[in-house]
Amino acid sequence: MEEKHLAAVCGLYCGACTIYRARKDGNREGIERIAQAMSSFIDVTPEELDCDGCLAGGRLTPYCRQCSMRLCAERKHGVTRCSDCPDFPCSLVTDFNNDGMRHHAEVLDNLRKIAEVGVEAWLEGERKRWLCPHCGSPSDWYARTCFHCGKDQPRRLPSLPRDEKKK
Numbered sequence: 001m002e003e004k005h006l007a008a009v010c011g012l013y014c015g016a017c018t019i020y021r022a023r024k025d026g027n028r029e030g031i032e033r034i035a036q037a038m039s040s041f042i043d044v045t046p047e048e049l050d051c052d053g054c055l056a057g058g059r060l061t062p063y064c065r066q067c068s069m070r071l072c073a074e075r076k077h078g079v080t081r082c083s084d085c086p087d088f089p090c091s092l093v094t095d096f097n098n099d100g101m102r103h104h105a106e107v108l109d110n111l112r113k114i115a116e117v118g119v120e121a122w123l124e125g126e127r128k129r130w131l132c133p134h135c136g137s138p139s140d141w142y143a144r145t146c147f148h149c150g151k152d153q154p155r156r157l158p159s160l161p162r163d164e165k166k167k
Contacts, residue, residue: 003127007119008054009070009081010096011107013126019049019061021140025147038063055080068092081119083111102157103141129156 006014014020022030028046035046044062052058054070064070069092073079082093089108097108114122132139137148145152 003053003123004119005053005056007081007114007123007126009073010054010067010093010104011082011110011114012054012103013110013123013130014051014053015123015127015138016103016130016141017051018140018142020051020053021138021143021147023050024138027147030147069096081111081114082107083115100160102160105158105160 003015008014019031019034021027022034031046031049035044035049038044038049042062049061050059051061051064054060054064054067069082072092073081073085076085079085082088082090088111093107093111096104098105110122127138130139130141131137132146132149132151132153134151135146135149137146139146139153141157143153
């Protein structure tokens with residue numbers, strides 16, 4: 001599969017990344033909104049928000065360039081993703097999974113699934129999971145409406161413990 005680079009070291013599916021999708025879709029306004037939202041925790045310009053995917057060997061967002069899990073895997077022989085590591089699950093990936101960001105909350109399950117079915121099968125499932133059910137265009141983790149057809153998108157990410165309390 002040509003898209004193996006979209007299965008990130010940490011177990012995220014880069015193909016549903018809000019930044020990756022906005023660039024792929026030519027959504028300049030979306031990139032500017034993302035840069036503004038990120039400015040509270042990282043100094044970034046819209047131009048710097050360009051990424052080819054975690055393992056593509058090309059451009060990475062500033063956040064992903066400094067990712068501790070990606071840097072850890074680079075130092076370990078035979079480790080491409082955290083699921084390949086004899087130390088899995090370590091505190092780096094567990095803390096990331098539990099940091100309160102909805103799309104991070106599934107990385108442990110994703111990595112276990114990658115180890116179980118293989119990266120190609122996992123990627124095929126993720127690619128299908130993140131298609132708009134109305135027009136079939138790719139969508140991102142937090143899209144409420146499809147950038148292409150404008151229709152409402154289903155909630156696909158897991159609820160966080162604090163979300164359960166709000167109900």
